[in-house]
Structure formats: C-alpha cells, structure tokens
Amino acid sequence: xxxxxxxxxxxxxxxxxxxxxxxxxxxxxxxxxxxxxxxxxxxxxxxxxxxxxxxxxxxxxxxxxxxxxxxxxxxxxxxxxxxxxxxxxxxxxxxxxxxxxxxxxxxxxxxxxxxxxxxxxxxxxxxxxxxxxxxxxxxxxxxxxxxxxxxxxxxxxxxxxxxxxxxxxxxxxxxxxxxxxxxxxxxxxxxxxxxxxxxxxxxxxxxxxxxxxxxxxxxxxxxxxxxxxxxxxxxxxxxxxxxxxxxxxxxxxxxxxxxxxxxxxxxxxxxxxxxxxxxxxxxxxxxxxxxxxxxxxxxxxxxxxxxxxxxxxxxxxxxxxxxxxxxxxxxxxxxxxxxxxxxxxxxxxxxxxxxxxxxxxxxxxx
Amino acid sequence: xxxxxxxxxxxxxxxxxxxxxxxxxxxxxxxxxxxxxxxxxxxxxxxxxxxxxxxxxxxxxxxxxxxxxxxxxxxxxxxxxxxxxxxxxxxxxxxxxxxxxxxxxxxxxxxxxxxxxxxxxxxxxxxxxxxxxxxxxxxxxxxxxxxxxxxxxxxxxxxxxxxxxxxxxxxxxxxxxxxxxxxxxxxxxxxxxxxxxxxxxxxxxxxxxxxxxxxxxxxxxxxxxxxxxxxxxxxxxxxxxxxxxxxxxxxxxxxxxxxxxxxxxxxxxxxxxxxxxxxxxxxxxxxxxxxxxxxxxxxxxxxxxxxxxxxxxxxxxxxxxxxxxxxxxxxxxxxx
Amino acid sequence: xxxxxxxxxxxxxxxxxxxxxxxxxxxxxxxxxxxxxxxxxxxxxxxxxxxxxxxxxxxxxxxxxxxxxxxxxxxxxxxxxxxxxxxxxxxxxxxxxxxxxxxxxxxxxxxxxxxxxxxxxxxxxxxxxxxxxxxxxxxxxxxxxxxxxxx
Ligand code: SF4
Ligand code: SF4
Numbered sequence: 001x002x003x004x005x006x007x008x009x010x011x012x013x014x015x016x017x018x019x020x021x022x023x024x025x026x027x028x029x030x031x032x033x034x035x036x037x038x039x040x041x042x043x044x045x046x047x048x049x050x051x052x053x054x055x056x057x058x059x060x061x062x063x064x065x066x067x068x069x070x071x072x073x074x075x076x077x078x079x080x081x082x083x084x085x086x087x088x089x090x091x092x093x094x095x096x097x098x099x100x101x102x103x104x105x106x107x108x109x110x111x112x113x114x115x116x117x118x119x120x121x122x123x124x125x126x127x128x129x130x131x132x133x134x135x136x137x138x139x140x141x142x143x144x145x146x147x148x149x150x151x152x153x154x155x156x157x158x159x160x161x162x163x164x165x166x167x168x169x170x171x172x173x174x175x176x177x178x179x180x181x182x183x184x185x186x187x188x189x190x191x192x193x194x195x196x197x198x199x200x201x202x203x204x205x206x207x208x209x210x211x212x213x214x215x216x217x218x219x220x221x222x223x224x225x226x227x228x229x230x231x232x233x234x235x236x237x238x239x240x241x242x243x244x245x246x247x248x249x250x251x252x253x254x255x256x257x258x259x260x261x262x263x264x265x266x267x268x269x270x271x272x273x274x275x276x277x278x279x280x281x282x283x284x285x286x287x288x289x290x291x292x293x294x295x296x297x298x299x300x301x302x303x304x305x306x307x308x309x310x311x312x313x314x315x316x317x318x319x320x321x322x323x324x325x326x327x328x329x330x331x332x333x334x335x336x337x338x339x340x341x342x343x344x345x346x347x348x349x350x351x352x353x354x355x356x357x358x359x360x361x362x363x364x365x366x
Numbered sequence: 367x368x369x370x371x372x373x374x375x376x377x378x379x380x381x382x383x384x385x386x387x388x389x390x391x392x393x394x395x396x397x398x399x400x401x402x403x404x405x406x407x408x409x410x411x412x413x414x415x416x417x418x419x420x421x422x423x424x425x426x427x428x429x430x431x432x433x434x435x436x437x438x439x440x441x442x443x444x445x446x447x448x449x450x451x452x453x454x455x456x457x458x459x460x461x462x463x464x465x466x467x468x469x470x471x472x473x474x475x476x477x478x479x480x481x482x483x484x485x486x487x488x489x490x491x492x493x494x495x496x497x498x499x500x501x502x503x504x505x506x507x508x509x510x511x512x513x514x515x516x517x518x519x520x521x522x523x524x525x526x527x528x529x530x531x532x533x534x535x536x537x538x539x540x541x542x543x544x545x546x547x548x549x550x551x552x553x554x555x556x557x558x559x560x561x562x563x564x565x566x567x568x569x570x571x572x573x574x575x576x577x578x579x580x581x582x583x584x585x586x587x588x589x590x591x592x593x594x595x596x597x598x599x600x601x602x603x604x605x606x607x608x609x610x611x612x613x614x615x616x617x618x619x620x621x622x623x624x625x626x627x628x629x630x631x632x633x634x635x636x637x638x639x640x641x642x643x644x645x646x647x648x649x650x651x652x653x654x655x656x657x658x659x660x661x662x663x664x665x666x667x668x669x670x671x672x673x674x675x676x677x678x679x680x681x682x683x684x685x686x687x688x689x690x691x692x693x694x695x696x697x698x699x700x701x702x
Numbered sequence: 703x704x705x706x707x708x709x710x711x712x713x714x715x716x717x718x719x720x721x722x723x724x725x726x727x728x729x730x731x732x733x734x735x736x737x738x739x740x741x742x743x744x745x746x747x748x749x750x751x752x753x754x755x756x757x758x759x760x761x762x763x764x765x766x767x768x769x770x771x772x773x774x775x776x777x778x779x780x781x782x783x784x785x786x787x788x789x790x791x792x793x794x795x796x797x798x799x800x801x802x803x804x805x806x807x808x809x810x811x812x813x814x815x816x817x818x819x820x821x822x823x824x825x826x827x828x829x830x831x832x833x834x835x836x837x838x839x840x841x842x843x844x845x846x847x848x849x850x851x852x853x
Contacts, residue, residue, distance in 0.1 A: 007507055007510075009507050009508075015592065016592060017590065028511075031511065031515075031669060054759055055757075057757075057795070058757065058759035058795070059759075061759055061791055061793040061795075062759065065791075118665060121665040121666060122580060122581065122583070122664075122665040122666025123663065123664060123665035123666075124407070124411065124661075124662060125407075125410055125411050125662050125663060125713055125716075128411040128412060128413065129411070129412075129716075132412060132722050135722070142733065142734055142736075142737060143734040143736065144736070145736065146734070146736035146737045146738040146794065146807070146836075147737075147738055147792070150791065150793075152793050152794060160794075160798075161736060164734075164736070184712055187708045187709065187711070187712050188663075188708075188709045188712040188713070189665075189709065190705075191704065191705030191708055191709075192664070192665065192705040192706055192708075192709050193703065193705050193706055194581055194664055194665050194666075194667050194706065195665050195705075196705070197667070197668065197671050198665060198666075198667075198668055198671075346668070346669060346670070347511065347590050347591070348584075348590055348666075348668045348669055349668075350590070351590050406717070409716075409717050409718075409721075410713045410714075410716050410717050411716070412716060412719060412720075412721050412722045412723070413721060413722075413723050414721050414723055659710065659713065659714065660710070662713050663706075663709050663710050663712075663713040664706065664709070
C-alpha cells in the first residue's frame with residue numbers, strides 16, 4: 001500500500017548553513033515545511049550571569065564573544081552604558097576612533113554576511129572575494145588593537161590605543177578601494193538572474209509583523225520602516241555626519257540584501273567624512289578612576305549594530321561589579337520570526353531565509 | 367577495430383586491451399580534471415589551489431583517492447545492505463559504457479553504432495537509478511531528499527537534452543556520431559553550433575543539469591542537504607559516485623564537441639596540418655573549462671525553478687527548434 | 703542572462719589576478735607590534751603585587767610569591783607563575799596592569815598542541831618565550847615617565 005508520511009528532519013546543530021550550532025526541527029511534506037521549531041542554546045555561555053562577578057572592564061572582553069562578527073559595536077554598547085551612568089565626557093579623538101572602528105566593523109560584518117549568504121545560496125567565489133576585503137579591515141584592526149576578531153579595543157572612558165602612524169591614511173585609502181570592489185560585487189551577484197530568482201519574494205513579511213516581532217536593523221528596514229538609531233537617537237558623534245538610511249519596502253530576502261548592500265556604501269560615506277574631520281591631536285582616554293564604580297541606578301542604552309538594535313541594561317549598586325547586566329541581543333530577537341516565515345516554504349528556502357535574517361549564534365545564545 | 371565485428375578470441379583480446387587503455391585514459395582524465403578544477407576555481411577565487419602534494423600539487427588527487435581507498439568502509443546499520451552496495455556500481459558502469467561510441471578522430475573510435483546517439487542517452491539515464499537507489503538505500507533523510515531531487519531533475523532534463531539534439535540529427539540525417547562529425551567538415555561555419563545555436567544552448571543547460579553540477583547541483587546541495595544522496599557513503603563507494611560524476615563530465619564534453627563543435631575537424635581549412643586529435647582535445651578541454659568556470663560563478667538554482675525551467679522553457683524551445691529546423695531543411699530541399 | 707554573463711566576466715577577470723593567500727606555515731606570518739600573543743614573563747621584574755591575577759577575567763593566572771631570599775631586601779619574589787592557555791583569552795589586561803612590565807605580550811601565537819595539558823604553561827616556559835616582545839605594554843607607567851624613558 002502506498003501512503004505518504006511526514007518527514008521529521010533535524011537540521012543542525014551541525015549543518016553547513018546554520019552558521020554555527022543552531023538547530024531547527026522541521027516537519028517536511030515532500031520538500032515543503034509544515035512546521036519548524038528552532039532549538040537554541042548550544043553556544044550559551046551565560047555572559048550576563050558571569051558579568052555579575054566581573055568588574056566593568058573585565059566584562060568588555062566577554063562582549064567581544066557575543067556577536068563575534070561585530071565585536072567593536074558590542075564593546076561600544078557596554079562602554080556607552082557605563083559612561084552614561086557615570087556621566088562621562090569622552091575626548092573627541094576617542095569618539096572619532098570609536099566611530100571609525102565601528103563603521104569599519106559594520107562593513108566587515110556585512111561583508112561576512114554577504115559572502116556567507118552567497119555561499120548558502122550556492123555561489124562559492126563571492127565568499128572569498130568578500131573575505132579578501134574583510135581581511136584588509138581585520139588587518140587594520142590588528143594593527144590598531146592587536147587582535148583580529150576579539151578586539152577588546154574600547155574601555156570605559158575612551159579607547160585603549162591611539163591610532164598608529166599612518167593608520168588613518170590606510171582607512172582613507174581603503175574607502176575608494178572598497179567602492180571599486182562593491183561595483184565588482186554588484187556585477188558579480190546583484191544582477192544575476194539565478195540569484196534574483198532565489199531571493200525575490202522569499203521570506204516576505206510586512207512592517208506590522210516586523211514591529212510586532214521586535215525586529216531591528218536591516219530586517220526592519222527592508223519592510224519600509226525607516227528606523228536607524230544612528231539617526232533617530234544619535235549616540236557617539238553620528239549627528240555630525242551626513243548619511244542616508246537605506247530603506248526598502250518589499251520585505252523579502254532581496255530587500256534585506258539591498259538594504260545591507262546600501263549600508264556598506266553609507267558606512268563608507270561616514271568614514272570618508274570622519275577621516276577628514278579626524279582631530280590632529282588629543283586625549284584618547286577620559287579621566288576615569290582606576291576602579292570603576294558607577295553611581296547607583298539603572299541605565300539602558302541602545303545602539304545600531306550591524307544586525308540591529310543592540311541594547312545594554314545595567315543595574316548598578318555602586319559596586320565595581322554590575323548588580324545585573326542584560327543585553328538586548330538583536331540576533332536573538334530577529335530570529336523569533338523564523339518559525340513563522342518557514343511554514344510553507346521549501347528546504348531550499350529555509351537556507352535563504354535563515355541566511356537573510358543574518359544571525360550570529362554567539363549572540364543568539366548569549 | 368569495431369565492436370560490431372564477429373567475436374573471436376583475438377578480437378576479444380583486442381577489445382579488452384582497448385577497454386583497459388580507455389579506462390586508464392578516463393581515470394587519468396578524472397584525476398587531472400579534479401586537479402584542474404580545483405586549480406581553476408582556486409585561481410578564480412584568488413587562491414593557489416592544491417600545491418602541497420608533489421610538484422605544483424600534481425599528485426593531490428592521487429593522494430585523495432588513496433585516502434579514500436584506505437578509509438574504513440562503513441555501511442549504516444539500518445541501510446538496505448544489498449542496494450547500498452549495488453548503487454555505486456549501477457551509477458558508474460553506464461558512465462563508462464557510454465564512452466564506447468565517442469569518436470575521437472575518424473579512426474579512433476570503439477564502436478561506430480548507427481544508433482550511437484540513442485545508445486548514449488539510453489544508457490546514461492541508467493545512472494539516475496544508481497543515484498536514486500543510493501539515496502534510498504542509505505536510509506537517511508537527507509540522502510533520500512537528494513536522491514528524489516536527482517531523479518526528478520535527471521528525468522525532466524533528459525527530455526530537453528534528447529530533443530535539443532534532434533535538430534543535429536535532422537541536419538546530418540544520421541544517429542551515428544561518426545556521420546554527424548563527418549557532416550561538419552570544412553571549417554567552423556559548417557559546425558552545427560551555428561545553425562543549431564538554440565539547440566546548443568539547450569543542450570549545454572540540460573547537460574550541466576544532467577551532470578548535477580553547479581548551478582544545478584541540487585541533489586548534493588551541500589548548504590541544504592549536506593551532501594545529498596551520497597551523505598552516508600564513504601571510502602571507495604563514495605569514490606565511485608565521484609568517479610561516475612567526472613566520467614560523465616568527460617562524456618558530455620566529448621559529446622558536445624562531437625555534436626556541435628565539429629568533432630576533430632579544424633576550425634579553418636588551412637589549419638588542417640594539425641593532427642585531428644589535437645583539435646578534438648582542444649575543443650573538449652574548453653568545454654571542460656567552461657563547466658568549471660560556471661561552477662565558480664553561479665549560485666544554485668531552486669528546485670521549483672529548475673522544474674519550470676526544464677518543462678516550461680527548455681522543452682518548448684527544443685520543440686520549436688526541431689520544428690523550425692525541419693521547415694528550413696524542407697524549404698532548402700524544395701528550392702534546390 | 704545578462705547578469706549571468708556579467709558575473710562570468712568578473713570571475714574570468716579574477717582568474718589572472720594576484721593571489722591573496724598566504725603560504726602560512728612555509729612563510730611565517732608577521733604580526734603588527736601591538737599584536738596580543740602569548741605572554742613573556744620576566745621573574746626578575748615581578749614584585750608579586752597580584753594585580754595581574756586579580757584583573758584576569760578568566761582567572762587563568764596562578765602565582766605564588768615567597769619571601770625574598772636576600773634578607774636585606776624587603777618584599778617578595780615570585781615562586782611559581784602559571785598561565786593556563788586553555789582559558790586565557792589573550793585580552794591584554796594582565797600586561798596592562800602590571801606596574802613593572804614583568805608580564806608582557808609577544809607576537810607569538812602558535813599554541814596548537816596535541817594535548818590540553820601542554821597548554822598549561824609555567825614560569826620557565828613563559829620566561830623562555832622571549833622573542834618578538836611587544837614594545838608598548840603597561841598603562842600603569844604614567845605617560846610622562848614613559849616618554850622620559852624613551853628619551
Ligand atoms: S591575557 Fe587576559 S585572560 Fe590571558 S592571562 Fe592575561 S588577563 Fe588573563
Ligand atoms: S602584575 Fe606584574 S608585578 Fe604584579 S604580580 Fe603580576 S606580573 Fe608580577
């Protein structure tokens with residue numbers, strides 16, 4: 001007797017396209033997904049709990065390891081929260097350095113996303129091209145702060161290192177180079193019919209559900225909501241620069257692709273201005289006591305990481321250690337919409353949609 | 367030497383030695399095709415490609431194959447043992463057998479069958495069964511999905527593949543590959559690629575799909591199905607699947623050369639002094655290079671698009687192509 | 703079709719471009735001076751102030767001091783000093799706080815071993831690891847003084 005059966009397929013935790021240890025249990029009817037249950041927590045390290053026993057400075061290297069593709073913005077959100085609590089004035093030069101590394105980081109992070117996304121979709125070369133450019137940024141970071149992935153560059157009150165000689169020029173030279181490479185990427189991928197057919201109209205949701213699920217970053221902006229904390233709640237010195245917030249309205253994977261691609265260009269614009277205005281001289285560290293004891297109170301600060309709104313909530317009891325530390329991790333929040341998007345899609349689209357959300361498992365699991 | 371002559375002991379020995387030589391040539395080709403593929407893709411991706419084993423990494427594939435042969439041969443406990451063992455054989459044998467009809471030059475050919483083309487397509491579709499069996503017998507969900515995909519894909523692309531060459535057959539009036547090449551003598555303007563350009567495009571697309579190569583590598587789609595139908599295979603059984611795949615690359619490249627690029631004929635008459643086999647190899651290699659090149663560039667196509675491309679675009683186009691070719695041939699005959 | 707053809711053009715162009723890969727184990731990787739690699743430890747300089755142990759966010763430094771064998775001198779000298787590189791995250795904090803630059807970073811990063819036990823490095827090993835030592839280390843030395851030293 002012939003009968004059909006639903007197939008329970010375990011995708012992950014070790015699967016090439018889950019970008020780490022992420023697991024989805026999907027019910028398949030043929031190739032069509034009827035139910036998807038994400039399982040997370042394989043990379044949980046309890047950063048927030050660990051932080052309760054660490055001084056503020058000691059927590060910063062832990063933030064490096066949350067969203068390891070974009071460590072600089074994570075550094076910043078924590079420092080920024082503590083600084084807000086302490087009402088610290090950050091020296092100009094330090095602010096500029098922070099901004100430059102954050103924007104470089106945004107480019108690097110989007111390049112990783114671009115490369116791996118294309119790899120998920122089946123094209124191999126873009127991955128290596130993207131990593132060639134990312135390598136340049138990583139090398140610059142290496143010169144600046146001595147690490148290639150877990151930078152631990154920012155401190156409460158400023159940054160650890162001043163820019164070495166010629167470093168700013170390297171950033172300046174990088175901008176036109178990257179623009180040229182972006183054109184090449186566009187030729188290679190953005191017009192490719194197979195690619196367009198894979199991403200257009202896939203994983204669509206509207207602005208309302210994006211807001212309901214609390215999505216942020218490119219996932220939100222792809223639905224037409226123009227919300228970017230760099231503009232809407234300027235932190236650091238973003239209000240001094242002229243840049244646009246790219247928005248798309250389609251809400252599908254292609255819209256997210258375009259938003260991220262355009263964001264790289266806007267970051268280059270910011271960098272261009274920042275490099276020009278970079279102060280000649282100045283302190284890189286504010287006057288901070290050796291042991292940081294923020295006044296009693298609570299603070300929540302949020303910034304725009306490459307993946308969306310990353311927030312940091314500190315409850316301080318005037319101790320060197322935070323009483324409670326909580327991160328709003330954009331990858332974790334953005335992932336919540338996944339089960340909804342997957343129902344009715346095929347296995348192939350699972351990869352496209354998951355990649356389109358752009359998660360980093362270190363951040364999802366905390 | 368012709369397979370169709372009477373079988374005596376001496377002719378049998380002849381065939382045997384010929385087959386062994388061909389096998390050696392094919393294995394050599396596969397070894398260096400893999401090496402070459404990795405090099406080309408490496409270069410395109412700004413890498414160096416294999417360069418550790420032997421001078422310039424020339425022995426890389428040999429080392430890889432040795433490693434595969436030395437590996438533990440695992441058969442999953444819940445697999446269908448008999449079919450699991452049989453599948454790689456079924457996949458490989460037809461791949462090798464189809465090579466018999468390929469004419470390399472007017473003299474160098476194993477069997478000049480008068481239904482050569484038909485023979486090729488008939489046998490090559492058997493490999494699909496091997497892949498499907500492998501996917502089924504492994505008793506793994508990923509491999510099952512891969513096997514199903516490959517069955518669907520190969521069956522749907524078999525049709526436009528065969529249809530696309532009907533135009534060529536009409537032009538030369540024969541199914542024998544030798545005759546088809548003979549009809550293309552006298553310079554590149556005589557090659558079938560010009561009158562049959564639509565057919566050529568359809569043939570290439572369908573052929574890449576038949577080969578399960580990027581952008582049609584859905585059965586193995588490593589980012590979705592991990593490895594598809596051969597996910598449970600290891601050691602030399604896996605090697606057999608790989609081998610079948612590359613032998614088909616060889617076969618398809620040779621077939622394209624024969625059908626559309628004028629086989630062993632030189633593109634310009636005054637270049638005739640260069641031996642025929644050189645022309646054949648040159649054309650053959652450029653096809654192989656093309657396959658590697660698209661692998662390095664294109665993303666993978668989606669299953670439903672694949673099906674609609676096959677049935678809704680390629681097949682009607684191929685039919686129109688046949689129709690137009692017939693009309694043109696008849697008109698030419700009428701006006702002559 | 704147009705997009706595909708364009709893409710093919712890009713890959714073909716890259717075919718002949720200069721390769722960007724590094725022949726790593728054959729050609730050693732040069733790291734910039736600030737690179738945070740495996741530490742070098744100088745027992746002579748250490749004053750057993752325990753600051754490095756206290757600041758370490760992963761608690762991977764173990765040190766024991768003993769009384770100065772020279773009865774005329776005060777203070778302690780270091781007896782054992784171990785870093786467990788299974789958990790050291792090379793964050794730079796220990797070298798940052800050390801007042802005497804007894805522990806400093808080097809540019810060496812090759813730590814791969816076959817056994818986890820080999821990652822437990824003692825004082826001797828850390829002392830021998832004295833190549834490619836980083837130039838700027840402690841921030842405890844006030845900047846003015848540091849500048850004078852340079853002169
Ligand atoms: S580098 Fe960081 S983790 Fe390693 S020993 Fe020093 S303080 Fe501890
Ligand atoms: S901080 Fe420096 S001086 Fe103090 S115990 Fe550590 S290594 Fe010794």
